[in-house]
Amino acid sequence: xxxxxxxxxxxxxxxxxxxxxxxxxxxxxxxxxxxxxxxxxxxxxxxxxxxxxxxxxxxxxxxxxxxxxxxxxxxxxxxxxxxxxxxxxxxxxxxxxxxxxxxxxxxxxxxxxxxxxxxxxxxxxxxxxxxxxxxxxxxxxxxxxxxxxxxxxxxxxxxxxxxxxxxxxxxxx
Amino acid sequence: xxxxxxxxxxxxxxxxxxxxxxxxxxxxxxxxxxxxxxxxxxxxxxxxxxxxxxxxxxxxxxxxxxxxxxxxxxxxxxxxxxxxxxxxxxxxxxxxxxxxxxxxxxxxxxxxxxxxxxxxxxxxxxxxxxxxxxxxxxxxxxxxxxxxxxxxxxxxxxxxxxxxxxxxxxxxxxxxxxxxxxxxxxxxxxxxxxxxxxxxxxxxxxxxxxxxxxxxxxxxxxxxxxxxxxxxxxxxxxxxxxxxxxxxxxxxxxxxxxxxxxxxxxxxxxxxxxxxxxxxxxxxxxxxxxxxxxxxxxxxxxxxxxxxxxxxxxxxxxxxxxxxxxxxxxxxxxxxxxxxxxxxxxxxxxxxxxxxxxxxxxxxxxxxxxxxxxxxxxxxxxxxxxxxxxxxxxxxxxxxxxxxxxxxxxxxxxxxxxxxxxxxxxxxxxxxxxxxxxxxxxxxxxxxxxxxxxxxxxxxxxxxxxxxxxxxxxxxxxxxxxxxxxxxxxxxxxxxxxxxxxxxxxxxxxxxxxxxxxxxxxxxxxxxxxxxxxxxxxxxxxxxxxxxxxxxxxxxxxxxxxxxxxxxxxxxxxxxxxxxxxxxxxxxxxxxxxxxxxxxxxxxxxxxxxxxxxxxxxxx
Numbered sequence: 001x002x003x004x005x006x007x008x009x010x011x012x013x014x015x016x017x018x019x020x021x022x023x024x025x026x027x028x029x030x031x032x033x034x035x036x037x038x039x040x041x042x043x044x045x046x047x048x049x050x051x052x053x054x055x056x057x058x059x060x061x062x063x064x065x066x067x068x069x070x071x072x073x074x075x076x077x078x079x080x081x082x083x084x085x086x087x088x089x090x091x092x093x094x095x096x097x098x099x100x101x102x103x104x105x106x107x108x109x110x111x112x113x114x115x116x117x118x119x120x121x122x123x124x125x126x127x128x129x130x131x132x133x134x135x136x137x138x139x140x141x142x143x144x145x146x147x148x149x150x151x152x153x154x155x156x157x158x159x160x161x162x163x164x165x166x167x168x169x170x171x172x173x
Numbered sequence: 174x175x176x177x178x179x180x181x182x183x184x185x186x187x188x189x190x191x192x193x194x195x196x197x198x199x200x201x202x203x204x205x206x207x208x209x210x211x212x213x214x215x216x217x218x219x220x221x222x223x224x225x226x227x228x229x230x231x232x233x234x235x236x237x238x239x240x241x242x243x244x245x246x247x248x249x250x251x252x253x254x255x256x257x258x259x260x261x262x263x264x265x266x267x268x269x270x271x272x273x274x275x276x277x278x279x280x281x282x283x284x285x286x287x288x289x290x291x292x293x294x295x296x297x298x299x300x301x302x303x304x305x306x307x308x309x310x311x312x313x314x315x316x317x318x319x320x321x322x323x324x325x326x327x328x329x330x331x332x333x334x335x336x337x338x339x340x341x342x343x344x345x346x347x348x349x350x351x352x353x354x355x356x357x358x359x360x361x362x363x364x365x366x367x368x369x370x371x372x373x374x375x376x377x378x379x380x381x382x383x384x385x386x387x388x389x390x391x392x393x394x395x396x397x398x399x400x401x402x403x404x405x406x407x408x409x410x411x412x413x414x415x416x417x418x419x420x421x422x423x424x425x426x427x428x429x430x431x432x433x434x435x436x437x438x439x440x441x442x443x444x445x446x447x448x449x450x451x452x453x454x455x456x457x458x459x460x461x462x463x464x465x466x467x468x469x470x471x472x473x474x475x476x477x478x479x480x481x482x483x484x485x486x487x488x489x490x491x492x493x494x495x496x497x498x499x500x501x502x503x504x505x506x507x508x509x510x511x512x513x514x515x516x517x518x519x520x521x522x523x524x525x526x527x528x529x530x531x532x533x534x535x536x537x538x539x540x541x542x543x544x545x546x547x548x549x550x551x552x553x554x555x556x557x558x559x560x561x562x563x564x565x566x567x568x569x570x571x572x573x574x575x576x577x578x579x580x581x582x583x584x585x586x587x588x589x590x591x592x593x594x595x596x597x598x599x600x601x602x603x604x605x606x607x608x609x610x611x612x613x614x615x616x617x618x619x620x621x622x623x624x625x626x627x628x629x630x631x632x633x634x635x636x637x638x639x640x641x642x643x644x645x646x647x648x649x650x651x652x653x654x655x656x657x658x659x660x661x662x663x664x665x666x667x668x669x670x671x672x673x674x675x676x677x678x679x680x681x682x683x684x685x686x687x688x689x690x691x692x693x694x695x696x697x698x699x700x701x702x703x704x705x706x707x708x709x710x711x712x713x714x715x716x717x718x719x720x721x722x723x724x725x726x727x728x729x730x731x732x733x734x735x736x737x738x739x740x741x742x743x744x745x746x747x748x749x750x751x752x753x754x755x756x757x758x759x760x761x762x763x764x765x766x767x768x769x770x771x772x773x774x775x776x777x778x779x780x781x782x783x784x785x786x787x788x789x790x791x792x793x
Contacts, residue, residue: 033654041766
């Protein structure tokens, strides 16, 4: 299933999310089971299936990581079932440093500032990777797409790290 | 004089005919029914002018009594008088007894562990008791509106899990009433306030009823209601305020043990004091024991507030969590809607206003607002307002998952995902030559199976023997718009399939449903047969009506041969439906469904294309 086609959008990483939401609502109006409350069982079943697909498409395209994964899968690179591996040593070193910083937050004199600082560094780093990804993912060359896939893997690492930061934050307050 | 309209066979009769549909708020303490009449939605009163029906049922030698008639006996005959049955819906007896050992009922367990209330008139489960509450409401509606109902919308707490939703739907089907939709109570409230028209932004619905608390965060955008997040507690409500006060009074009067009827009397008195304290600064509570001894104590607002403060705090914590799930800050919330009688308690209003930073909406009676919203939705769903662009997008309140090795839960659909949703997950075998696989479906947020709610168990058999890890078993979860789950499992290489409509572990067995249907019909086999025939005939009419409408609208999608096949199937069904053979009608419907399958799919695709027509400018 090509979700860009479903939503009549050109396949692009830099997606107009307001337009996506608009189309989502239009499609929901057309296929939502509530529009078939009085129809036959068969129509109801189909409506449920189509709406599930529209919901899935919307969620996939809404978030940059899943959107990138979807774009890659349309080009034959499937990341969804692999266990993420990144071989970039610099990146892994940076990850370890950040993880240590996370663990030390509770011992800090000013945990608030430490958390704020990490939020900022994570955000900057994510922004950097995302803009690199935006340049590479449109390519037709296999080697460039492999690089794009690697950037997606890195973003997944960052997502986990961000979740851990939020958990640490919750535990403190 | 108006002329009677006679439709051609196979064509829909009178498309503009007003269809009768109502909204029902099946509440913990009170239930209501509402309808849209002459464009205005309002609750319907019974013969003596009362709108609310107390959700109390008494089973005695005198038969079944519902509402005030039953409530009168709740103190003197607690064993046979069931109050707040909604709290027992979809729960196992052991769940219930673990939570509250002091319930004044005589329980036994059904085959599936469902609680059965042993009464003078026999054993009844929560689904039957709920059906007994629905029955007078449906009767009242049919009498007031002057005809049979084509469908109802029943509201449920947004927090209700699959078992509780299934139970509610089964209660309606015991009465032979068609459920158009199970609607989340907070969404209904937002509709009642007309927040779907004109406003855009985020609203919070704070719903504190007798037995449940719900907080929902909704986003409104051009008639579309999107539920961003829901939270709450399905076992916290105004009843708990009564319990807190009753416990306090019992302690300060040093009453070590009370009989079931004395405790009930104390709870009723506590509720009276709570309600009086919304207007007065202090109230005298009093209790007369069976032996004639009288106890009295003055309770003031400060004392009462201190007693309920921890409970109110819990609700505010849920609000905070729901906002975080929705990714919304408290000051981004445009409006807060108050629902449920317990929001009349001043401390509740103060705390809600304090948290959201603005005065909540209270202009519609908080006890009726849910039923009114349900009526508006029922009117739309049944087809009375084809031009309405109201659309409700709901989310699933609790994650769904499957048990894996070591009693861990693998989440397949996570909480707050928009429904309907279909998700697939692949599993594999653990041992060489394994030919069967048992699945255990659970619902909840915790990582251990033991901490989640067990929904269903089923087995996929006939997997061809392979090496461990070689089989690919694809398990698909599908949740419909009512939040009800069905699961299918398939081994990919062999195509072996197993599927179930999830019957909650603590639901009814097929046999129990059969018996209950029989009981609810009061007698005889022929009644049931007649009813089944009537149901099939109604379904046949529905299929014919919707197909002819579809042919009129989208007939151009078909070539002549396809159209002819469908026409023939329709003629056959119309002919069979006029006779009294239930099986034959069922078969004819199935055959026609089959013949029109690709037509239905084409139409659906076509409507998707039309929805985005003229918008495809950037699709090169």
